[in-house]
Amino acid sequence: MPAYVIVVLEPPRLAAHRREPILNVPPVITVLAAVMLLIQLIRDWVDLETGVEILALFAFIPARFDPSVLAEGVLPGGMAADIWTFVTYAFLHGGWAHVGLNLLWMLAFGTPVARRFGVLRFLLFFAVTAAAGAALHLVTHEGELVPMIGASAAVSGCMAAALRFMFAQEGRGAWRPGLMENAVHVPAPPLMEVLRDRRVIGFVAVWFVINLAFGLGEPAGIVDGSIAWQAHMGGFLAGLLAFPLFDPIRRWPGGDPYSRATRH
Template sequence: MFLPLHDANRIRHISFPYVNYGLIGVTILCFLVQSVLPQAAFDQATIDFGMIPIVVRNVYPQPVPWLPDWGTLFTYAFLHADWLHLLSNMLFLWVFGDNIEDAMGHLKYLVFYLACAVCAALAHLVFNMADNGPLIGASGAVAGVMGAYILLYPHARVFVLARLVVLIPLPVPAFWMLGFWVATQLFYVVIGSDEPVAWWAHLGGFAAGLILAAGFRRHEVALLGGR
């Protein structure tokens, strides 16, 4: 129903968000490698490096002998099913990630992003204990970035492309845009959905970002935008 285009929230503490851009670059590179594989190899890569609950729980052996069972709690976040899956996640990360890196610093932001990826995967695992299908995609980690953003910059204006009668760009406070996103995830969790979307991973990542951001932020970065 909407896509973020950019935000009116300049960075103040760093000169360049190279970790955020690096994460975007590495994720795109991983998909480019995936995309040149034959379909059978593409599917095998998602099995080998996606997060499969019964593998992480050691019910079924890890397909890649050298990769620990818990290793896919990280690797799954760098795989995507198709270009739309990839680009939608990277768009949200590009819009919101630079400010969170600015608020935390480079190294803390990297740790934060990976921690949110792990928490999102664990949330998915808890509600899908017997699942034998692979979880892939950066959306859980990106949801963590969004959770941090709503805690630190709820009043920042985000320009979104919204579908009313026609597609039009609208400036809205981050709280409303991201709050609507969370409400959508909760709605589909409650009513159920046949779509192949990891709703619990989204909510788990968002909750992790919301909680971790308070401790990872710089002391001079106020909660709730200082209001």
């Protein structure tokens, strides 16, 4: 495809956002990080029995949904826990290295997504992608007793969402500093157009290969130190496909999709 130059027309308010440093973390990311760190601190502080109870109540355990594996009432929380564990598992981690790595990725990819979506949309998006990861893990690990924990599925959803708009401003031009930050305020191209971008194809291919490599090496389940790669893929696919449902920026009617933006 021939190279082309796109002139971006934006009001002063959007131009001002260009001068914001990329590490100016949105409050919602800071709060989520603080909650995860606090939970990890509490889990390190409590005794072993209490720690197991926390996992039983808030981790995602596929055996909850298989009556042939566990008798009703063995795991705490009942039907309510059957629902909330689709999200609460994302706030638990297997150790400081685990939570630290997830927070680094959330800082990198969650920051631009949170700026684009706003607080409420981002929190809902985080919950939906976490739930999607848990759902795919459930399908592939029916009756599994090992609890799954970690924010990786939601973080993978943020990666996918960022791919939907990170190259939008300059079309198929080369990467340059500040690209992600500027693209936060630009309408995203359709999914099929995004998937034709070689940079996106390369990123997705490498991401899937890495996850498959980890997954083929050992069974999923974070508590025993292995990787719940199916949950990663579930969160990623949910973020990629559900992005338009959360995106507040729409194309200007009758105009160039990359030249103007409006929020609803």
